[in-house]
Amino acid sequence: MNINEKPLSPDTTETKRIPTTSQWSHLWKNVQFQVNSVAHAGYQRFRNWQPRPEHLTAWSVLKWVLTRKSSTWKPQPAPQPLPDLDLKLLHSPHTEQLQVTLLGHACVLIQLQGYNFLTDPVWADYVSHQQGLGPKRARPMAIALDQLPKIDAVLLSHNHYDHMDLATLTWLNKHFQMPVFTGLGNAQYLASDMQVIELDWWESYIFNDDIELVYTPAQHGSGRGIRDQNKALWGGFSILTDTAHCYFAGDTGYAEHFSWIAERLGAPDIACLPIGAYEPRRLMKYLHMNPEDAWQAHIDLQAKQSLAIHHGMFQLTDEMQWEPWQRLMQLQQQSPKAAPFYCGLEGLMIRV
Numbered sequence: 001m002n003i004n005e006k007p008l009s010p011d012t013t014e015t016k017r018i019p020t021t022s023q024w025s026h027l028w029k030n031v032q033f034q035v036n037s038v039a040h041a042g043y044q045r046f047r048n049w050q051p052r053p054e055h056l057t058a059w060s061v062l063k064w065v066l067t068r069k070s071s072t073w074k075p076q077p078a079p080q081p082l083p084d085l086d087l088k089l090l091h092s093p094h095t096e097q098l099q100v101t102l103l104g105h106a107c108v109l110i111q112l113q114g115y116n117f118l119t120d121p122v123w124a125d126y127v128s129h130q131q132g133l134g135p136k137r138a139r140p141m142a143i144a145l146d147q148l149p150k151i152d153a154v155l156l157s158h159n160h161y162d163h164m165d166l167a168t169l170t171w172l173n174k175h176f177q178m179p180v181f182t183g184l185g186n187a188q189y190l191a192s193d194m195q196v197i198e199l200d201w202w203e204s205y206i207f208n209d210d211i212e213l214v215y216t217p218a219q220h221g222s223g224r225g226i227r228d229q230n231k232a233l234w235g236g237f238s239i240l241t242d243t244a245h246c247y248f249a250g251d252t253g254y255a256e257h258f259s260w261i262a263e264r265l266g267a268p269d270i271a272c273l274p275i276g277a278y279e280p281r282r283l284m285k286y287l288h289m290n291p292e293d294a295w296q297a298h299i300d301l302q303a304k305q306s307l308a309i310h311h312g313m314f315q316l317t318d319e320m321q322w323e324p325w326q327r328l329m330q331l332q333q334q335s336p337k338a339a340p341f342y343c344g345l346e347g348l349m350i351r352v
Contacts, residue, residue: 016140020124020131021167026224027129031188033231037200045230046184048219050255056286058229064283073138073321078312078345079329085142085347091149098244098352100270102344104141105313106163108272110239110246113210115152117239119248119272120163121172127162127314129224134161135314138321142346145171153207156182157250158222158234159189162314169194181205181213183233189224201235202264214238216261218252220287238265244352247271247301251310253286254293258300267302269352275328275343276311279318288317291327298341307350308343 033044040046085101090109093099099111106120123141128134151172157163169190172178179195187196199205199215207213216236223229236250238261247261247268262268278290289297291308298306311324328343342350 016123016142016144017125017137018123018145018167018171020126020128020165021170022131023129023166023224026189026228028227029189029225030227031185031231033185035184035200037184039200040184046222046233047230048221048255049217049257050219050286053286056283061283064280068318070135071315072318073315076321079322079325080345082142082345083347083349085349087143087147089349090143090147094351098246098269099349100246100272100307100352101142101349102307102309102346103143104139104346106157106251106272106274106310107141108248108307108309109148110155110248111149112239112244112246113241115207115211116149117153117155118148118151118172119155119237120157120250121154121168122162122165123168123171124165127160127165127316129161135316137314139313139346146175151176151178153178153213154180155213155237155239155248156180156186157218157236157248158183158220159186159224159232160222160251161224162316163251164189164224166190181215181237183215183222183235185222185232188232198233199235200233210241212240214240214265216247216249216265217257218250219255219257220250220252238268240265244269246352247303249273249297249309251277251287252289254289254297258297262301267304269304270350271298271301271303271306272309273297273306273341274310275308276319276324277316278324284317291324291331294328295331295341298339303339305339305350305352306341307348308341311343312345 093111101109110117201217205213220234222232239246273294275294277288
């Protein structure tokens with residue numbers, strides 16, 4: 001039987017999108033800030049190394065949220081056809097290769113040495129606290145949940161709704177019982193039956209004899225409501241072996257940490273870098289990279305190649321749907337001798 005025609009069992013999703021779990025309590029959740037870390041001692045919330053600009057206040061962001069036109073993306077064809085994703089290869093990758101597949105938004109399937117790591121999995125229709133509210137999915141994921149291979153670990157960068165999706169995490173936990181690696185404080189948002197391993201910036205975890213996970217710094221923030229802002233840590237991940245380095249940036253503004261990662265952990269064989277959610281620039285520059293920032297991060301990391309993530313799936317900010325793609329392609333054309341920075345649709349697979 002062709003793998004694309006696999007029958008669906010009654011307890012699994014039949015679509016590439018699922019309803020958002022109701023989580024109204026997160027709007028007023030007041031999580032505990034409890035850290036035993038010298039780096040964060042003396043503070044009541046986590047902070048970035050680079051201070052937040054004075055103009056970037058809670059009021060300025062709220063004013064933008066209340067006055068912006070939040071649904072300006074108009075249906076238009078994608079810049080290129082969807083990739084012809086080889087599901088057989090997805091389930092039986094070449095173990096001697098690092099294989100990275102963009103599934104949608106910031107969700108990437110990273111496969112190496114027979115293990116499957118899934119970053120920021122979001123199959124929900126809406127990235128908010130309730131189905132029907134907030135940013136709505138503009139495009140389905142590359143595959144349905146039940147088409148995934150066995151997941152050995154989830155790498156959760158932070159707790160914003162477009163990265164921490166309780167509906168998807170619940171489904172994954174039911175079917176795979178995998179560990180969830182994330183930043184300090186994020187376990188408070190997840191079900192008690194999930195195996196959550198919290199890490200600080202630069203903290204490493206020996207996944208097995210051959211694979212090390214490092215939680216890397218990012219310039220961003222956290223929060224799912226009005227009382228929990230920056231009380232859980234945000235970051236990215238480096239997956240390291242003796243022969244490979246895959247870096248997943250999560251969600252971040254541009255800052256020095258990209259150079260630090262290259263210095264401490266080595267140049268990535270592939271870097272997954274966000275390129276969307278950057279307008280209005282005055283408000284978003286500190287928190288989100290635009291394509292030009294991502295290109296500079298690509299250079300700072302000395303990445304052998306990079307993959308664009310975090311674009312075209314949810315309208316989180318004011319730029320048009322395919323603008324990040326177009327700007328990144330222009331940068332690539334202007335620097336033909338630079339290491340490749342791929343921008344593709346859901347299902348794009350890169351083997352290193």
